[in-house]
Amino acid sequence: MRIAVAGTGYVGLITGICLAEMGHHVVCTDVREEKIQLLKTGRSPIFEPGLEPMLKHNMSNGRLDFTTNPRTAYKNAEIIFIAVGTPENEDGTANLDYIHAAAYTIGVSIENDVIVCTKSTVPVGTNEKIKEIIQSVKPPPLQAIVVSNPEFLREGTGIIDFFNGDRIVIGTESREAASIMEKMYLPLKIPIMKTDTRSAEMIKYASNAFLATKISFINEIAAICEKVGANIEEVAYGIGKDKRIGPHFLQTGIGYGGSCFPKDTKALVQIAGNVKHKFELLESVIKVNYRQQALAVLKAKEILGSLKDKRVALLGLAFKPDTDDVREAASLTIAKALKDEGAMVIAYDPAAIANARKVLGDTIEYTMDIQLAIENTDAAIIATEWDQIKHFPLEIYAEKMKSPIIIDGRNCYSLQDLSSHPITYISIGRPSIKPYKVKS
């Protein structure tokens, strides 16, 4: 099929490249000239495992192209995917400016009947608005059928998720469009659910809200475990064995970040509020997450006293491993809090330094070498469970740090491994090892 994708961010680019890999002819378009220029040279503007080789492969076989010109992208397209951003407004609602602009450009550009398929996460009713905007510039008889097709991929495993998703949701009132979309996805052999547009839009928010709820729930249990002397790892394993609960998304830590859970939970609270429903459960999930992101610095203060002039290594900047994305990452909250306390911060990350620097500037130091990061520091805070951090030898902490104190916000190390090292180790929801008070 001939497919166009609007937006070459995490979702648009992964979707476009994977559709080309399936054998479709794909043209991706973006308003950002520098992204398109980079992509045209076969390089990916984002760090996503496996993406660049697949990009190069499909460009060289002629199935994948990039342009800043929407008319070129949409010419003769049978399906246009919208994958532009829907960031949060100050009041927590979803900002739909990019969606509306993309819809308008589609309306202006199209010259044949087309399916417009929304991958972006959008509040209920948005697809109706998209249709309205397109029709306002391109009225019938030209037909643009709008379909909601929410995306469930995770950053860092985007390609795996595209080809092995748990389900594909197709939301439309048009049987014809649903069957074309179904045919397109059929080779993936992923269960397809066809539903109405509004339910499809809601499925996306409800999925993310539920997953965020699991995380905040386990973080609450972890806080109680610390006080009653239980071990959260044992507890999460024990409850996850119950098939009705399941083992996923029960990893405790310093909270969820990323471009989706924080904004989508807030947007759903607003969506509920708009219809006079106070979503109290989700409001608490969000509150718990703020508390969780503040935890690492509180624990550092408990053990070190004042953080003024203390040198602290911040290990991990990305909101999760295998991505360069720092949007809403706990590391940013931690870095700012440490600076507010007067600490000197040196951060390590294998992929996300450039993006973190855009937010934090030169308020902290950066390095891509863990040994350099921890050298002569008073404490190390682990914010992301990169493999490079999880497998970093404990004896080197003891050797290189001024005082070997690790505050592990992602429970990277097993307590047994710690017991043979002279390290003070504070993690989340588990007993602390050799904690001692350092006089400030």
Ligand SMILES: NC(=O)c1ccc[n+]([C@@H]2O[C@H](COP(=O)([O-])OP(=O)(O)OC[C@H]3O[C@@H](n4cnc5c(N)ncnc54)[C@H](O)[C@@H]3O)[C@@H](O)[C@H]2O)c1
């Ligand atoms: N990041 C994820 O893992 C993920 C997963 C599922 C769903 N989503 C949702 O998908 C959407 C996109 O997320 P993302 O992380 O890929 O965003 P992103 O910010 O990484 O990328 C969005 C891209 O759209 C481009 N753009 C903006 N306006 C445009 C226009 N009019 N025409 C063409 N391009 C335009 C931007 O320049 C940018 O490159 C959001 O609604 C998000 O909630 C994201």
Ligand SMILES: O=c1ccn([C@@H]2O[C@H](COP(=O)(O)OP(=O)(O)O[C@H]3O[C@H](CO)[C@@H](O)[C@H](O)[C@H]3O)[C@@H](O)[C@H]2O)c(=O)[nH]1
């Ligand atoms: O048990 C867990 C699982 C995750 N996290 C944190 O939760 C955040 C999000 O992680 P993850 O869901 O793996 O990454 P995302 O790429 O943000 O993916 C989520 O958000 C996407 C955008 O909507 C959806 O498409 C995905 O289905 C959904 O998992 C990260 O900060 C993780 O550290 C935890 O703290 N504990």
